Amino acid sequence: xxxxxxxxxxxxxxxxxxxxxxxxxxxxxxxxxxxxxxxxxxxxxxxxxxxxxxxxxxxxxxxxxxxxxxxxxxxxxxxxxxxxxxxxxxxxxxxxxxxxxxxxxxxxxxxxxxxx
Amino acid sequence: xxxxxxxxxxxxxxxxxxxxxxxxxxxxxxxxxxxxxxxxxxxxxxxxxxxxxxxxxxxxxxxxxxxxxxxxxxxxxxxxxxxxxxxxxxxxxxxxxxxxxxxxxxxxxxxxxxx
Numbered sequence: 001x002x003x004x005x006x007x008x009x010x011x012x013x014x015x016x017x018x019x020x021x022x023x024x025x026x027x028x029x030x031x032x033x034x035x036x037x038x039x040x041x042x043x044x045x046x047x048x049x050x051x052x053x054x055x056x057x058x059x060x061x062x063x064x065x066x067x068x069x070x071x072x073x074x075x076x077x078x079x080x081x082x083x084x085x086x087x088x089x090x091x092x093x094x095x096x097x098x099x100x101x102x103x104x105x106x107x108x109x110x111x112x113x114x115x116x
Numbered sequence: 117x118x119x120x121x122x123x124x125x126x127x128x129x130x131x132x133x134x135x136x137x138x139x140x141x142x143x144x145x146x147x148x149x150x151x152x153x154x155x156x157x158x159x160x161x162x163x164x165x166x167x168x169x170x171x172x173x174x175x176x177x178x179x180x181x182x183x184x185x186x187x188x189x190x191x192x193x194x195x196x197x198x199x200x201x202x203x204x205x206x207x208x209x210x211x212x213x214x215x216x217x218x219x220x221x222x223x224x225x226x227x228x229x230x231x
Contacts, residue, residue, distance in 0.1 A: 004159070042120070043160075043206065043221035090159055104150065105219070107159030 003027040006091050006108035013081065014116055021076040021111045023091030030095065032074040033105065034066060037088040049074060081115045088112050118143045118211045122222035129197045130230050137192040137225045139207030148210040149190040150219070151181055155203045163205075166190060177201070197229045 004025045013019050025032065034046040048056035049068040063085075065077040074091055092105040121140045129135045141147055148167050152160040164175025171183040181192045192205060207222045 006159075040125070040223055042223050043208075045219065092159075104162040104165065105152075105160070107152075107161070109157060109159045 004091055004093055004106050004108035006089075006111050008111060009109065010112045010114075012114045012116065013078070015081060015083075017081075018077070018079045020078065021089055021091075021113075023074040023076075023108055025072055025074075025091075025093040025106070027093060027095075027106060029093035029106070030071055031093060032068060032071075033092040033094075034074065034076055035090040035092060035107075037090055037110070043090070047076075078113075081113075083115050086113055086115045118209060118220050120207050120209050120220055120222040122205075122207055122225045124225050125223070126226050126228070128228045128230060131199055132196050135194050135197045135201070135227065135229070137205050137207075137227060139190045139192065139222060140188050141190060141207070141209045142188065143209060143211040145211055147190075149181075149183060150208040150210075151175065151179070151190075151192050152206045152208060152221075153203050154206065154224070160206060163192070197227075199229045199231050202227055202229045 007022045011019060031050045033048050036044040036046055045058050046060045047066045052068045052071055063080050067075040088110045090110045091108040094103045094105050096103055119142045123138055127137055150165045151163040153163050154160045163179050164173050164181055166173045166183045174180045179192060179194050181190055183190050204224045204226050206224050208219050210219050
């Protein structure tokens with residue numbers, strides 16, 4: 001166990017549904033991240049939160065909406081997704097709130113999302 | 117622009133043989149380099165990193181990687197492969213100049229160790 005828990009493990013949704021992905025870290029870390037993993041593509045950094053403030057948004061469509069209510073929890077709210085959004089969504093955390101450049105990330109097991 | 121290339125989608129090696137998973141990088145300044153491993157149905161796990169100092173970095177599970185600045189490479193190696201090493205391996209780079217949160221990953225290399 002890495003100390004980062006993601007729920008649900010699998011999610012199937014229609015294009016008109018609204019759903020949320022949840023991430024919880026039990027490591028006392030100060031920065032949290034959402035990544036998208038698609039086959040044969042590099043991991044895509046979507047959002048970064050440092051001390052509960054969003055510090056990075058990598059041109060992610062507005063149908064993805066992150067929320068970080070406290071330093072231990074991170075959500076990704078999904079609305080009117082497209083089939084090409086089907087992927088593994090990974091949450092990660094790191095200790096330093098600045099996301100120091102020599103730090104390692106701790107990843108959750110991910111949510112496998114299928115959009116029909 | 118910064119990027120990472122993993123030229124092989126798939127690497128097969130016999131158990132007990134040495135293994136190499138290749139990675140080359142491109143950054144404007146000095147790189148921080150990482151290797152992560154992903155086992156089935158799991159998230160990525162940190163293996164090792166190069167920040168500065170000795171070009172040969174040792175990490176978890178007997179893995180090591182060699183930083184080669186002239187060839188802009190950071191290949192992952194292990195002297196004797198185990199079946200349990202079968203997994204997806206990702207190389208990643210951070211450019212010191214561009215900021216702390218930009219960790220760029222490669223597309224991954226699937227390693228299969230054949231018994």
